[in-house]
Amino acid sequence: MNKDKEVTIYDLAEKLNISVATVSRALKDDPVVSKKTRKKIYDLAEEMGYRSNHFARNLRNQRTDTIGVIVPRLNSYFMSTIIAGIEQVANSQGYNLIISQSSESAEKEVRSARTMFNNRVDGLLVSLAYDSDNLDHFSSFFKKDIPLLFFDRVAEHENVTSVCIDNRRAAFEATRHLVERGCKRIVHITARSNRNVYTDRLQGYRQALQEHGLPFDESMVMYNNLSQEAGYTAAAEILAMPVLPDGVFVANDNCAASCMIGLKKKGIAIPADIAFVGFNNDPVSTVVEPNLTTINYPGYEMGEVAARHLINHLNGAALITATNTILLRSELIIRESSLR
Amino acid sequence: MNKDKEVTIYDLAEKLNISVATVSRALKDDPVVSKKTRKKIYDLAEEMGYRSNHFARNLRNQRTDTIGVIVPRLNSYFMSTIIAGIEQVANSQGYNLIISQSSESAEKEVRSARTMFNNRVDGLLVSLAYDSDNLDHFSSFFKKDIPLLFFDRVAEHENVTSVCIDNRRAAFEATRHLVERGCKRIVHITARSNRNVYTDRLQGYRQALQEHGLPFDESMVMYNNLSQEAGYTAAAEILAMPVLPDGVFVANDNCAASCMIGLKKKGIAIPADIAFVGFNNDPVSTVVEPNLTTINYPGYEMGEVAARHLINHLNGAALITATNTILLRSELIIRESSLR
DNA sequence: TTGTAGGCGTTATCAA
DNA sequence: TTGATAACGCCTACAA
Numbered sequence: 001m002n003k004d005k006e007v008t009i010y011d012l013a014e015k016l017n018i019s020v021a022t023v024s025r026a027l028k029d030d031p032v033v034s035k036k037t038r039k040k041i042y043d044l045a046e047e048m049g050y051r052s053n054h055f056a057r058n059l060r061n062q063r064t065d066t067i068g069v070i071v072p073r074l075n076s077y078f079m080s081t082i083i084a085g086i087e088q089v090a091n092s093q094g095y096n097l098i099i100s101q102s103s104e105s106a107e108k109e110v111r112s113a114r115t116m117f118n119n120r121v122d123g124l125l126v127s128l129a130y131d132s133d134n135l136d137h138f139s140s141f142f143k144k145d146i147p148l149l150f151f152d153r154v155a156e157h158e159n160v161t162s163v164c165i166d167n168r169r170a171a172f173e174a175t176r177h178l179v180e181r182g183c184k185r186i187v188h189i190t191a192r193s194n195r196n197v198y199t200d201r202l203q204g205y206r207q208a209l210q211e212h213g214l215p216f217d218e219s220m221v222m223y224n225n226l227s228q229e230a231g232y233t234a235a236a237e238i239l240a241m242p243v244l245p246d247g248v249f250v251a252n253d254n255c256a257a258s259c260m261i262g263l264k265k266k267g268i269a270i271p272a273d274i275a276f277v278g279f280n281n282d283p284v285s286t287v288v289e290p291n292l293t294t295i296n297y298p299g300y301e302m303g304e305v306a307a308r309h310l311i312n313h314l315n316g317a318a319l320i321t322a323t324n325t326i327l328l329r330s331e332l333i334i335r336e337s338s339l340r
Numbered sequence: 341m342n343k344d345k346e347v348t349i350y351d352l353a354e355k356l357n358i359s360v361a362t363v364s365r366a367l368k369d370d371p372v373v374s375k376k377t378r379k380k381i382y383d384l385a386e387e388m389g390y391r392s393n394h395f396a397r398n399l400r401n402q403r404t405d406t407i408g409v410i411v412p413r414l415n416s417y418f419m420s421t422i423i424a425g426i427e428q429v430a431n432s433q434g435y436n437l438i439i440s441q442s443s444e445s446a447e448k449e450v451r452s453a454r455t456m457f458n459n460r461v462d463g464l465l466v467s468l469a470y471d472s473d474n475l476d477h478f479s480s481f482f483k484k485d486i487p488l489l490f491f492d493r494v495a496e497h498e499n500v501t502s503v504c505i506d507n508r509r510a511a512f513e514a515t516r517h518l519v520e521r522g523c524k525r526i527v528h529i530t531a532r533s534n535r536n537v538y539t540d541r542l543q544g545y546r547q548a549l550q551e552h553g554l555p556f557d558e559s560m561v562m563y564n565n566l567s568q569e570a571g572y573t574a575a576a577e578i579l580a581m582p583v584l585p586d587g588v589f590v591a592n593d594n595c596a597a598s599c600m601i602g603l604k605k606k607g608i609a610i611p612a613d614i615a616f617v618g619f620n621n622d623p624v625s626t627v628v629e630p631n632l633t634t635i636n637y638p639g640y641e642m643g644e645v646a647a648r649h650l651i652n653h654l655n656g657a658a659l660i661t662a663t664n665t666i667l668l669r670s671e672l673i674i675r676e677s678s679l680r
Numbered sequence: 681t682t683g684t685a686g687g688c689g690t691t692a693t694c695a696a
Numbered sequence: 697t698t699g700a701t702a703a704c705g706c707c708t709a710c711a712a
Contacts, residue, residue, distance in 0.1 A: 008689055019699045024691060034697065049480075051458050055404075056689030059395040059704045066438075074427060075640070077623075080420035087414060087441055091452075096459060098406075098436050101427055112431075118391050119436060140389070228623060257627045283417075283568060284627045287597045300415070348705055359683045364707060374681065396705035399688045 007050040015048075016040060027052065058120070066096045067310065068116035068124045070109060072153065074101045078280050078299055079127070082152065085303020086125060093311050095122070106132035113137040121146070123310045128153040130193045147313050147320045151306040153195050154325075161323045163306045165330040167197050170295045171204025173332045174249050174277045177293070179212045181340055183247030183275055185220070189234055189259065190251040192223035201251050201279070220245065224255070231255040235262025244268075247275045247338075253282035253294055260288055260337065271340040281333060290336030298328050347390040355388075356380055367392065398460070406436045407650065408456035408464045410449060412493065414441045418620050418639055419467070422492065425643020426465060433651050435462070446472035453477040461486070463650045468493040470533045487653050487660045491646040493535045494665075501663045503646045505670040507537050510635045511544025513672045514589050514617045517633070519552045521615055521680055523587030525560070529574055529599065530591040532563035541591050541619070560585065564595070571595040575602025584608075587615045587678075593622035593634055600628055600677065611680040621673060630676030638668050 009023040016023075018037065026033045026041040033041075044050075058064050067090055071079050083099065090097050098119060102109035109129045116124055117140050124141060128150065135157055141148050142159050154162035178186050188205045191198050206216050222237060224230035234255065238245065250256035256278035260270055268274055270290060278285055278294040285292035305326060313320035349363040356363075358377065366373045366381040373381075384390075398404050407430055411419050423439065430437050438459060442449035449469045456464055457480050464481060468490065475497055481488050482499050494502035518526050528545045531538045546556050562577060564570035574595065578585065590596035596618035600610055608614055610630060618625055618634040625632035645666060653660035 006689090010689080020689090021691085021700075022698055024689095025698090028691090032697065037697085053399070053689050054459055055395040055399040056704085057691075059393070059399055059689080059706095060691050062704080064395075074424040075417065075421040077415065077417045077420070080417070080423075081415040083420075083439075084414040084441065087439065091440060091455075096438050096455070097440070099423075099427065099439050100431060100437070101424065115431075115436070119394055228626065254623060261627065261629075283594060284624050286568065287601065287624045288627045289601075289629055346705085350705080360706080361684075361708080362682055364705095365682090368707090372681065377681085393705050396688085397707080399690095399705080400707050402688080 006053070007045075007048045008053070009050075011048065012041060012044055012050060015044060063122055064096075064120050065094060066098055066119065066121050067307070068119065068121035069097055069099045070102055070112045070116065070124070070126045071099070072102050072104045072127060072129050074099070077282055078297065081299035082127075082303040082306075085300040085305075086307040087303075088300075089304050089307035089311065093307075095307075095311060102129040102132070104130045110137040113141075117141065117146075122314055123147040123149070125149050125151060125306050125310060127151050128155060128195060130191065130195060133194065147310055149306055149310050149320065151302055153197055155196070159321055161309060161320050161326065163302055163309065163326045163328065164196070165297060165302075165328050167200035168204040168207070170279070170330045170332075171201035171249070171251075172208045173204075174279070174293075174295055175205045175208035176212070177332055177334065177338060178247040178249060178275055178277060179208060179214065181247070181271075181275055181338055183245075184214060185243065185245040186214070186247040186249060187220050187222060187238060187245040188249050188251075189222045189224065189226070189231075189255060191226050198251060205249060226250075226252040226255040228254050228258040231258030231260075232262045235259045235266070238263065238274075239266055239268075245274060247277075249277045251279050253278040253280045253285045253292060256292055256294075257284045257288040260292070271337055275340050276337040277332075278337075285333075285335070288337075290339075293335045293338035294333055296331050296333050298330065302328055346393070347385075347388045348393070349390075351388065352381060352384055352390060355384060403462050404436075404460050405434060406438055406459065406461050407647070408459065408461035409437055409439045410442055410452045410456065410464070410466045411439070412442055412444045412467060412469050414439070417622055418637070421639035422467075422643040422646075425640040425645075426647040427643075428640075429644050429647035429651065433647075435647075435651060442469040442472070444470045450477040453481075457481065457486075462654055463487040463489070465489050465491060465646050465650060467491050468495060468535060470531065470535060473534065487650055489646055489650050489660065491642055493537055495536070499661055501649060501660050501666065503642055503649065503666045503668065504536070505637060505642075505668050507540035508544040508547070510619070510670045510672070511541035511589070511591075512548045513544075514619070514633075514635055515545045515548035516552070517672055517674065517678060518587040518589060518615055518617060519548060519554065521587070521611075521678055523585075523615055524554060525583065525585040526554070526587040526589060527560050527562060527578060527585040528589050528591075529562045529564065529566070529595060531566050538591060545589060566590075566592040566595040568594050568598045571598030571600075572602045575599045575606070578603065578614075579606055579608075585614060587617075589617045591619050593618040593620045593625045593632060596632055596634075597624045597628040600632070611677050615680050616677040617672075618677075625673075625675070628677075630679075633675045633678035634673055636671050636673050638670065642668055 100112040151163040281296040312318040366378040440452040491503040621636040652658040
């Protein structure tokens with residue numbers, strides 16, 4: 001057993017006194033190779049510890065069996081659930097994953113895209129950063145017909161399929177639920193961003209108000225980064241309002257939970273004084289008291305669907321450009337935070 | 341601009357009437373190439389949309405600039421924080437990440453290891469699965485001197501550096517804290533696993549009891565998978581105990597939080613009746629009421645340290661085999677759940 | 681400072 | 697059914 005040298009098909013061929021071509025064919029289960037030869041080759045390969053060289057193969061084949069993934073942040077329960085779904089599908093189909101995070105910066109997203117491109121990924125899955133406004137950094141992918149797919153944080157582009165939920169509708173239902181529970185002054189806490197997930201939710205919120213004859217008041221929309229800390233700040237801001245709201249719809253559970261806690265500390269009763277609805281169905285939503293009414297966001301499923309769709313395209317089983325948008329089902333989960 | 345053909349250094353060389361060798365050198369900023377030529381080459385490369393071919397390069401260089409990462413699960417806040425740290429360092433050093441999850445199954449871990457090996461990762465970062473008991477599946481890495489590093493869920497091996505916290509000591513401090521708060525009957529909830537993180541915590545728990553003259557009672561140790569659901573079940577089990585405990589130390593915040601909630605629903609006052617300490621400092625710990633006393637686990641930092649250490653070794657800046665274990669600092673964060 | 685040429689390990693084409 | 701051989705794109709002695 002040679003310790004410092006890789007075994008190649010040449011070694012196998014030489015030892016068996018056959019050609020590398022035959023070895024190569026046998027290793028790919030080409031039926032044209034006789035059963036006997038094939039077995040001999042497999043056995044020897046096993047014995048000598050042969051492993052195929054991906055680079056040599058990729059160099060020839062012009063494909064990498066690798067899928068690139070770019071996400072805004074890795075460290076959230078929500079995003080990691082999506083990635084788990086992606087990994088599950090990709091791995092079962094023999095694809096590797098290269099993952100990189102844009103840290104919510106358009107600039108870093110550009111760099112990540114370039115890296116992915118240079119690494120010759122077969123396809124790319126992207127959830128866009130807060131502030132990345134144009135898609136020029138993906139043009140190299142379009143030019144080379146490398147399939148691209150957006151998930152969660154998406155954008156319109158003729159060559160790209162988007163996988164997401166109907167954020168407008170989900171927000172509409174969340175807000176309507178509050179209205180039906182008797183709320184008349186509903187605050188919406190969201191992120192200042194042009195990303196679909198936020199603009200759509202804002203739209204759904206507005207629409208629900210409108211359809212129920214409630215006025216839309218720009219001062220009732222609060223913008224922050226939706227972090228836990230931001231939730232506490234938001235609580236303080238709410239308390240400082242001339243007239244307190246009676247409902248709050250937050251675009252993210254973590255922020256909603258800490259906001260609730262901040263208010264409770266100041267003696268506000270939830271849901272009696274102010275009802276709450278969050279978004280995502282994060283683990284915190286069943287820990288905070290009262291448990292948080294929220295939108296169930298199918299993260300794992302979204303990852304699976306995105307990966308499967310891309311891979312189908314890669315295998316020629318489906319044409320990605322034919323699909324514009326895949327909407328996953330989301331639903332309102334009603335818990336105590338809104339039951340008043 | 342050719343649309344369907346890759347630009348190679350040959351194309352550049354031909355167009356400029358120089359040799360590929362010069363082009364290759366210029367592209368790597370070899371100082372031996374004259375400034376003028378180098379500029380010409382860079383400009384043309386830019387203009388023609390040249391991108392280096394990683395496979396060809398890897399095929400020559402026998403390295404991939406890729407680090408493999410195997411983790412038990414991707415979808416936890418805790419693990420994704422570590423990965424974010426790894427990504428940050430790896431990316432800044434020009435390394436790519438291939439990530440795969442073992443889903444807590446030794447069998448899948450074996451497969452993942454093989455995939456990583458075949459992908460010729462330059463190094464491997466691993467957090468072991470619950471039940472993977474031997475390290476045979478990494479022997480191919482050892483044979484080829486591919487550096488391997490364990491983090492969080494580690495195991496002893498002469499060729500592997502481990503990055504973790506002092507779980508025994510952290511658990512000791514957590515338990516001691518409960519004792520100092522007057523707890524005499526302390527339950528420990530953990531996972532049934534031989535992984536260091538659990539055995540060490542159990543040991544720390546035992547030691548703290550012992551040093552404070554409290555008896556260790558095997559029936560006070562409850563084993564489950566530390567999930568949120570398991571926390572509710574644990575609450576029921578605690579309520580069914582002949583004598584209620586007055587303190588609970590849980591090896592994971594998520595499980596601790598839901599256990600607290602389960603108990604509270606049945607009228608148990610926390611911390612007055614039963615004090616709680618968790619582990620990890622997960623976001624839920626500041627959402628659950630009362631806020632959970634816990635061990636702050638430096639996940640992001642752990643990811644950074646693990647990645648940096650591996651890369652230093654790869655760059656020849658440090659010898660990985662010389663280091664046995666890197667212990668990160670963890671600390672007890674005292675919140676209301678234990679203040680009685 | 682630049683050029684020549686061989687080789688990294690595979691696969692596909694053509695011929696036998 | 698098998699074999700010989702030319703790419704795939706890059707890097708690096710060695711030579712000039």
